[in-house]
Amino acid sequence: MQLVCPAGNLPSLKAAVDEGASAVYIGFKDDTNARHFAGLNFDDKKIQQGIAYARERNVEVYLALNTYPQTASWDRWKTAVDHAGELGVDAMIIADIGVMEYARQRWPDMNLHLSVQGSATSYKAIELYQKHFGIRRVVLPRVLSLQQVKQVAEHTDVGIEVFGFGSLCIMVEGRCLLSSYVTGESPNTYGACSPAHAVQWVEHPGGDMETRLNGLLVDRYEPFENVGYPTICKGRFNVAGNTYHALEEPTSLNTLELLPQLMSAGVEAIKIEGRQRSPAYVSQVTRIWRAAISSCMNNTEDFFVRGDWLYELEKVSEGTQTTLGAYHRPWQ
Amino acid sequence: MKISVAPISYFWPRDQVFSFYEEIEASAADIVYLGETICAKRRQLKTSDWIDLAKRLSDAGKQVVLSTLALNVSESDLKRLDKICNNSDFLVEANDMSAIALLEGRAFVSGHSVNVYNANTLSWLAARGLCRWVLPVELGEQALSDILAQGPQHIESEVLVFGRLPLAYSARCYTARAHNLQKDQCGFRCLDYPQGMLLDTQESQSFLVLNGIQTQSAATCNLLSKLNVMERMGVDVARVEPQPEGTGEVLQIARNMLNGDLSEAEMESLITAYASEGMCDGYWRGDAGYLHQATGR
Numbered sequence: 001m002q003l004v005c006p007a008g009n010l011p012s013l014k015a016a017v018d019e020g021a022s023a024v025y026i027g028f029k030d031d032t033n034a035r036h037f038a039g040l041n042f043d044d045k046k047i048q049q050g051i052a053y054a055r056e057r058n059v060e061v062y063l064a065l066n067t068y069p070q071t072a073s074w075d076r077w078k079t080a081v082d083h084a085g086e087l088g089v090d091a092m093i094i095a096d097i098g099v100m101e102y103a104r105q106r107w108p109d110m111n112l113h114l115s116v117q118g119s120a121t122s123y124k125a126i127e128l129y130q131k132h133f134g135i136r137r138v139v140l141p142r143v144l145s146l147q148q149v150k151q152v153a154e155h156t157d158v159g160i161e162v163f164g165f166g167s168l169c170i171m172v173e174g175r176c177l178l179s180s181y182v183t184g185e186s187p188n189t190y191g192a193c194s195p196a197h198a199v200q201w202v203e204h205p206g207g208d209m210e211t212r213l214n215g216l217l218v219d220r221y222e223p224f225e226n227v228g229y230p231t232i233c234k235g236r237f238n239v240a241g242n243t244y245h246a247l248e249e250p251t252s253l254n255t256l257e258l259l260p261q262l263m264s265a266g267v268e269a270i271k272i273e274g275r276q277r278s279p280a281y282v283s284q285v286t287r288i289w290r291a292a293i294s295s296c297m298n299n300t301e302d303f304f305v306r307g308d309w310l311y312e313l314e315k316v317s318e319g320t321q322t323t324l325g326a327y328h329r330p331w332q
Numbered sequence: 333m334k335i336s337v338a339p340i341s342y343f344w345p346r347d348q349v350f351s352f353y354e355e356i357e358a359s360a361a362d363i364v365y366l367g368e369t370i371c372a373k374r375r376q377l378k379t380s381d382w383i384d385l386a387k388r389l390s391d392a393g394k395q396v397v398l399s400t401l402a403l404n405v406s407e408s409d410l411k412r413l414d415k416i417c418n419n420s421d422f423l424v425e426a427n428d429m430s431a432i433a434l435l436e437g438r439a440f441v442s443g444h445s446v447n448v449y450n451a452n453t454l455s456w457l458a459a460r461g462l463c464r465w466v467l468p469v470e471l472g473e474q475a476l477s478d479i480l481a482q483g484p485q486h487i488e489s490e491v492l493v494f495g496r497l498p499l500a501y502s503a504r505c506y507t508a509r510a511h512n513l514q515k516d517q518c519g520f521r522c523l524d525y526p527q528g529m530l531l532d533t534q535e536s537q538s539f540l541v542l543n544g545i546q547t548q549s550a551a552t553c554n555l556l557s558k559l560n561v562m563e564r565m566g567v568d569v570a571r572v573e574p575q576p577e578g579t580g581e582v583l584q585i586a587r588n589m590l591n592g593d594l595s596e597a598e599m600e601s602l603i604t605a606y607a608s609e610g611m612c613d614g615y616w617r618g619d620a621g622y623l624h625q626a627t628g629r
Contacts, residue, residue, distance in 0.1 A: 068449035070471070071478035098452025118429075119447070121554040122404045124413075125429035128436070143503035148405050171500035171547070172403055175445050175468045178540075181499055181549060181621035184614065186470055188449065214620060217533045233500075239510050239542065246531055246542065247506060327504035332515040 001262075002269035003291055004062070004161060005286045008276055013050045015283035016059075020290030023060035025093060026050065027275065031073075032080040033064040034117060035275040051087060060090035064275075065103075066115035068096045070187045073255040085110060093139070094118070095174055104133045113137040113161070117187065119174035123155035130158050137161055139271060143172045146258060146327045150265040159268035165285055166273025167318055168253040168325050170233050178232040183214045188291030194231045201227070211235075226250070226276060228319060250319030256289075256305045258327055260294045281316050288312055333563045333570060335586050336363035338495060339399040339425075340574045341543055343522035346376040352574065353385055357392045359580045360587035364389050364568060365417065366397040369427055369443070371505070371544045372409050373515075374522065379415050386422050392570075395402045399425040402445045403545065415436035423463075432460065439463040444498060449475070464488035466571065469497050469553070472616045473561070480566050488568040493556055494582055494603075495573020496528075496541055497549040497612070497621060508541040515545075526576040530609070538609040539622075551624070552607035555616055557596045559589045578606045600626065 002022035007013035016024045027033030029041040042050060054061045063084040064122035069077040077099050083094050085107040092110055094100045095117035103112060114120055114129050129135045137159035140149060153160045154212040171177065173187075180186035183198040200212040207223030219233035221227050228234055228250040237246045251275070255262065262270070268295070272285050288309045296303040314320055325331055335558055337356055340349065356364055366389070367382050368374050386396040395538050401409060410430065417424050417434040426432045426441040433572055441464040447562075448454050448465050457465070467476055469492055480489060508518040510529055522528075528543035529551055538550040555562075559570055570590075588594040594602075606609075614623030623629060 063605070068447055070475045071452075071482050072474070073620060074452065075451055084364075096447065096449060097456050098450050101452065101456050120429050122410055122428075122430040124404075124410060128429055129434035144405055145401065145503070151407060170504060171502045174447060175402070176500040177497070177621065178499055178547065180470045180615070181497065184618070184620040188447065216474045216539070216622075217535050226360055236534065237539065238534060238536070239529055241616060242510075243534060246510065247502075247547070248504070329516065330514050330574040332503045332505065 001267065001297065003286070003289055003293055004269050004271045005282060006166075006272055006275040006277070007050070007282065008035060009042070009279070010046045010050055011279040012275075012277075012282040014053055015279045016286045017054050017057050019283050019286035020271070021059055021286050023062055023090065024050075024054060025062040025064050025275070027064045028080055028083070030076065031067055031082075031191040032069075032077055034066050034187045034191050036062075037196060037276055040156055040276060045145070047087060051089070060092075062091040062093055062113065062212070063087075063089040064093045064115065065099060065270060066093050066095040066117045067191045069099060070189070074098070081106060091136070100129070100133050111136045113139060115139055116163070117174035119172055121172065123152045125155050126152070126158050137268065139163075141173045142169055142253065143326050144264075145329050145332070146261055147329075149262070149267065153266045160266065161269040161271050162255075162262060162267050163253055163273060164255045164270035164289060165313065166252055168248070168251060168323065170248045170325070173279070182216050182232065194229065199230055234318075249321070251321045251323045252317035252319070253325045254313055254317065254322035255311060255324060255327060256292055256313070257293060258324065260300045260303050263296060263300060277316075284312060284316055333559065333590055334362040334568060335360060335581065335590070336365060336490065336569050336571045337361045337583070338492070338571050338573045339365045339367050339369045341370055341498065341546065341548070342528060342576075343371070343374045343376070343520070343544065344526055344528055344576070345523060348526070348576070349377060350385070352579070353389060355580045357389060357394070360583040361394060363395045363397065365397045365399045365425055369399050369402050370546045371522070372401060372406070372412070373518065373520070374544075379412060380488050383419060383421070390422075395423075397423045397425045397441055399443065400427050400431045402427040404428055405503070412595070419517040420426070425466075432457070438459045442466065444469050445501070446457060448479070451479045454479055454483040454487065458484040458487050462487060462567070464490055466490040466492070470615055470621065472618045474618055475548055475557075475569070477565055489566070490569035491555065491562060492553060492573050493559065493562075493566050493570040493572065493586065494554055495552060495571075495575075497615075498546060499540070499549055499621075500547040502545050502547070505545050506547065507544050510542060549612060549622065550608070551611040551612040551622055552611060553615070553621075554603060554607065554611040556586055556589050556599055556603060556614055558616060559586065563590070574607065582606050
């Protein structure tokens with residue numbers, strides 16, 4: 001089982017490689033990828049250094065081209081695909097059908113992965129991409145239960161990659177417009193959810209805090225509460241007279257305890273979320289997941305989640321709590 | 333330009349669905365989309381009931397399209413999808429890539445939850461059988477006009493012009509969550525909310541609507557004043573979302589706008605009655621979806 005780790009910059013890439021990633025995924029410095037944040041991602045020089053560093057240590061490099069170009073900006077994605085091809089990355093992670101078609105025609109030998117943003121939630125959808133574009137892997141949206149992941153894996157020979165850890169999208173990826181409804185920019189169109197320029201942190205006398213997105217109140221915090229980044233799905237709102245996390249609490253996905261089942265289901269790769277996080281996060285999470293995967297591969301039946309793993313992972317989790325998300329049916 | 337009625341996004345009792353389509357039978361709509369697109373557990377009508385309804389509306393002169401779930405995740409979802417896609421009488425609206433996989437080689441429509449963001453994607457789908465596509469709701473006039481200019485010319489285009497915006501889908505049911513229930517034990521609470529559950533900010537600003545696993549805008553997207561612009565651009569179909577009350581009236585207003593029988597000001601004064609939580613049109617202008625030009629919101 002492969003461990004696919006996030007790298008928002010060269011130090012993170014090195015951290016992931018050093019701590020046991022099988023592959024790292026990165027993006028260019030523009031809106032062709034879904035972590036389009038200032039100060040993040042790779043320019044030409046850094047990308048070449050990164051690829052060289054990973055190659056020397058037998059680690060693969062995937063390039064995320066997982067946003068949706070519009071007709072007027074099409075050439076930017078075309079250029080990005082060609083650039084990735086020239087760099088010789090090990091795979092391109094693509095969401096848009098037009099981009100996928102172009103990449104396949106222009107780079108016939110390139111490994112293509114269907115991004116989670118492609119929103120393929122069934123083996124029928126995966127078959128379509130396999131038939132036309134020869135995709136080698138699909139990243140499954142975080143809407144499937146463990147049982148449903150197994151079913152998908154049983155019915156396809158495309159490699160399955162699932163999210164193991166990190167910030168949790170609770171809406172089916174690639175089809176969530178909450179961010180653009182409030183800010184005009186979404187992961188699909190801009191490469192970011194709750195873009196930083198629309199975020200406001202307002203502190204009141206007495207220590208209360210508010211988080212706003214383009215002026216809209218996402219949450220209010222008392223002085224003793226952890227203040228979270230204002231993604232709409234993690235805010236507190238009023239529904240039928242109650243104020244609560246109407247969609248989801250600030251929490252991270254953590255599927256360590258499902259590793260034996262994911263492995264026996266034939267899942268080929270575990271993805272760690274977090275290109276926007278620090279090299280320290282990447283290092284910590286990669287180290288623990290590598291240890292867990294090795295332990296599980298050595299002895300699947302007696303695998304158990306060590307307390308120190310959980311303790312360390314919770315420290316870097318959103319809201320310092322974790323969930324199994326949709327894998328666990330009662331969460332739904 | 334034709335006018336269509338989107339599939340009912342809410343969970344209404346069986347009788348209400350039948351009486352709604354009696355109203356639609358006599359309405360100004362040319363095209364009617366039928367079927368459950370949100371939640372596989374909503375089975376007041378079986379697939380065969382929808383097909384019966386389709387025949388009746390078809391006999392009354394409407395073009396009928398059968399719509400599929402936006403999120404297909406289980407074996408039973410795929411079975412139901414297969415049954416709809418393999419019906420021999422009606423065109424099908426694919427709302428995810430699973431449906432497109434099953435419909436490839438036949439004429440089909442892609443709904444707003446299929447990501448057509450550029451002319452290249454549209455061309456690829458056209459080569460698989462696509463005959464009409466619905467603009468993803470976060471795209472606006474500029475993106476649409478570029479796709480129409482550079483995409484294949486024989487494909488019909490459709491735009492949502494009146495209704496709450498479909499913004500997201502999840503594995504989780506938020507209506508069940510609002511009642512401290514799990515999805516598998518939801519007790520069909522959606523039946524109690526014929527227009528979904530309103531979600532407000534802590535400043536009492538109406539914001540979203542929870543509709544089972546779907547999240548909608550609370551504000552109603554109103555592009556009725558753009559109908560003539562759309563017609564000139566070459567848009568073929570204007571889509572209206574069903575509501576428990578007044579859908580027939582909204583369809584008539586749309587028809588009157590298209591015929592030039594209503595001024596924009598007359599339309600605006602009539603239409604507010606059908607948008608209880610206010611209106612929005614920001615996406616059309618390439619801006620945040622919730623914004624509304626006329627009220628300066």
